[in-house]
Amino acid sequence: MDLHAAAKGALEFLLTPSIPVIVLGFAVVLLFPVFLHWFLSRSTAYITLPSILVAGPPGAGKTALITRLERRAPKPATTYTSQTTNIVELAVNEDGSSSYSDDLDASGAVAKKFLVIDTPGHGKLRGATLARLTTASSTASDTKLRAVVYMVDSAALAEDGGVAAAASYLYDILLALQKRMGAGNSSKAPPAIPVLVAANKADLFTALPAALIKTQLEAELSRIRTSRSKGLLSSGVGADDVDSANESDDWLGEYGSKAFSFAQMREFDIDVDVVAGNVVGGTDSGPGVDKWWRWIADKV
Ligand SMILES: Nc1nc2c(ncn2[C@@H]2O[C@H](COP(=O)(O)OP(=O)(O)OP(=O)(O)O)[C@@H](O)[C@H]2O)c(=O)[nH]1
Ligand SMILES: [Mg+2]
Structure with missing residues (x-):
């Protein structure tokens, strides 16, 4: 009897509409999606970290650089020709002043994390790398690609055909x-992606100095530009049939200019810097990797 009454009382309490219960119920229903969104977007932050793409001809030292930065070591690991893309997560402190060799976890500093994407240099594997640059164009917000490091072997450039290959x-x-800067139908240009030409292996005595590498690359890029535009004209269509708008699309730098220079890329908001360094051997045998690290830290 007593039990019956107690059960009835409890049931009555549960079924009686009460303001606090209704408010609480609404709050749960309305706030749950908000909470879920916050939770999920927090856990996927990883894939939207700012990233730096490292590209360049085979044997330039891309993987050597990445392993050295990842290990925060004075020496790179032993590397082999890369066949796949290799991504490492690095960090620099909030104001970008930490060295690549600082252990930010240990010092407890607030770190900005970013990804460095090491790509294979072999000719047959370049498609995927170039596709990364093109997909960076689709919308301004879905990419966090911040910069491209184009690494070359400064000693190989002094050899026959070295400049042409690079x-x-x-x-x-x-x-x-x-x-990418011209593509897209939105009026808003995508964020600019600067390029660092990292002239590696400056420790070797046959290495060309950065200033010479710059002028040699510019001269070779001019030649490539001219020969590619002639290729368009001689590919069966008469000069009059070639849509001049299309041709200017495939023309690197200032359209119609005689010689190419990296400064012409400014028109497309692309800064190109040429900086010498060396992954192997410390700063006693060359400039080391510090200047490149500063450049990267400045872009993420
Ligand atoms: N002397 C000297 N050798 C270097 C330097 N950096 C890299 N190397 C050597 O260059 C060789 C090629 O380096 P990798 O890092 O494998 O080259 P990669 O650019 O990754 O080449 P792919 O993966 O084929 O595109 C290795 O034997 C490195 O030890 C440097 O600064 N000085
Ligand atoms: Mg490699």
Whole structure:
């Protein structure tokens, strides 16, 4: 009897409409999606970290640089020709002043994390790398690609055909970046992606100095530009049939200019810097990697 009454009382209490219960119920229903969104977007923050793409001809030292930065070591790991893209997560402190060799976790500093994407240099594997630059064009917000490091072997450039090999891939990359700035039908240009030409292996005595590498690459890029535009004209169509708008799309830098210079990329908001350094050997045998690290830290 007593039990019956107690059960009845409890049931009555549960079923009686009460303001606090209704308010609480509404609050849960309305706030749950908000909470879920916050939770999910927090856990996917990883894939939207700012990233730096490292590209360049085979053997330039891209993987060596990445392993050295990742290990915060004075020496790179032993590397082999890369066949796949390799991504490492690095961090620099909030004001961008920390060295690549600082352990930010240990010092407890607030760190800005970013990704460095090491790509294979082999000719057959460049498509995926160039595609990364093109997809960076789709919308301004879905990409966090901040900069491209184009690494070259400063000693190989002094050899026969070295400049030509280094310049043709650079041409493709700069053209992809240039098209990206013009592409898209929104009036808002995508965020600019600057390029660092990292002239590696400055420790070798045969290495060309950065200033010479710059002028040699510019001269070779001019040659490539001229020969590619002639290729368009001689490909069966008469000069009159070639849509001049299309041709200017495939022209790197200032349209119609005689010689190419990196400064012409400014028109497309693309800064190109040439900086010498060396991954192997410390700062006693060359400039080391500090200047490149500063450049990268400045862009993320
Ligand atoms: N002397 C010297 N050798 C270097 C330097 N940096 C890298 N190397 C050497 O260059 C070789 C090629 O380096 P990798 O990092 O494998 O080259 P990569 O650019 O990743 O080449 P792919 O993966 O084929 O595109 C390795 O034997 C490195 O030890 C440097 O600053 N000085
Ligand atoms: Mg590699």
